[in-house]
Amino acid sequence: MSRQTEEIPLMSPAPGTSRSLIVHRYGAPGTGPKAYIHAALHADEWPSVLTVQKLIPMLDEASERGEILGEIVVLPYANPTGLAQRMGGHVTGRYDYDGSGNFNRNWPDLSQAAAEKLGGSLPEDKTEAVRTVRAALREAAAELPRRTRNQEWRAILLGLSIDADFVLDLHCDSEATLHTYTNVRHKDMVEVLGAELGSPVNLLEVEAGGGAFDEANAKPWWTIGDYLEGGADLPAACFGVTVELRGQADVLEEYAAADAEALYRFLQRQKVIAGDPGPVPTLSNPVSMLDAVDLVRVPRSGIVGYHRDVGDRVAKGEIVATLYDPAAVDPVGARLDLFAGTDGIMFSRFSDKLVEPGDNIAKIAGTESLSYRQAGALLED
Ligand SMILES: [Zn+2]
Secondary structure, eight states: OOOEEEEEEEOOSSTTOOEEEEEEEEEOTTSSOEEEEEEOSSTTOOHHHHHHHHHHHHHHHHHHTTOBOSEEEEESOSOHHHHTOEETTEEOOSEETTTTEETTSOOOOOHHHHHHHTTTOOOSSHHHHHHHHHHHHHHHHHTSOOSSHHHHHHHHHHHHHTTOSEEEEEEEESEEOOEEEEEGGGHHHHHHHHHHHTOSEEEEESOOOSOOHHHHHHTHHHHGGGTSTTGGGSOOOOEEEEEEEEETTOOOHHHHHHHHHHHHHHHHHTTSBOSOOOSOOOOSSOOEEGGGEEEEEOSSOEEEEESSOTTEEEOTTOEEEEEEOTTOSSTTTTOEEEEOSSSEEEEEEOSOOEEOTTOEEEEEEOSSOOTTOOTTOOSOO
């Protein structure tokens, strides 16, 4: 069966302006595992847009060969509102101008609403229980409020993703190596995905907090038990993962092609697509807990000069950057060295070198939990 493509109109933000989402569908619901993939939920992060453009023809060919074993839903861009946020030649794309904040925070938790649809109990058969919960989650997503543009957009995306086995939310960081974020319950799965992508850093959270899109899809599987008898025995049936496809400037043909091939092999490995992906590559580094990620912050404004590159291994106490104060009367005396707070891989830097107090200018993935990192507040805005 060939690809089905639908254009979903969104509420018009202003007279004379229309917006829509494009949704490509492969396979058929209920025939096998479902994967949901979208690009650029943060609309200023474009590597994934190119990656998905590479992936679509691969999926088209697989579909023509009859190799889609389950269902695949692909959105080549997730956030047309953000894509249109061009100001002075720069697309901001991360926060909605309507005041609702970061596009990837505060996604609704559907577990209670889904539990209420199930009348307080679940079928004893595990497969049937998962199927029943998926249907309830779909119903709950369909009933999300759609009074505002932002609400409507969230309801549509969650409606497309909430019943998936795999939700791949493709992002990028400022300047970065490949890295991923997922829940600790999905350690085994992210080790496979990270190895496939060649991702040197893969971060696990117990409770990230913040309501990111991946969490909104994955978390109901372990929180629905708070509202439903037998719910605590459900498997974590949705692998929700945020994949950071390097830095914002890394929109490159060779990266996009390699990443699309890695995602394709991952889908083969999960039996969403037929075919032999070959042996799982070796993961280059052990996964890290998110509370072991050191955030190097600046205490005041200035210009940052980096001494280390993304992907470098650094040692605790090592100088990774220096903050310069152009307003200082004594410019040399005002220099402030910034240190690594842990041994690990410096996987992210700040592309804007003009910083203000509190900015996080580097992330270092270590192996030991850091006392200042708190479960439930592990994501920056
Ligand atoms: Zn992002």
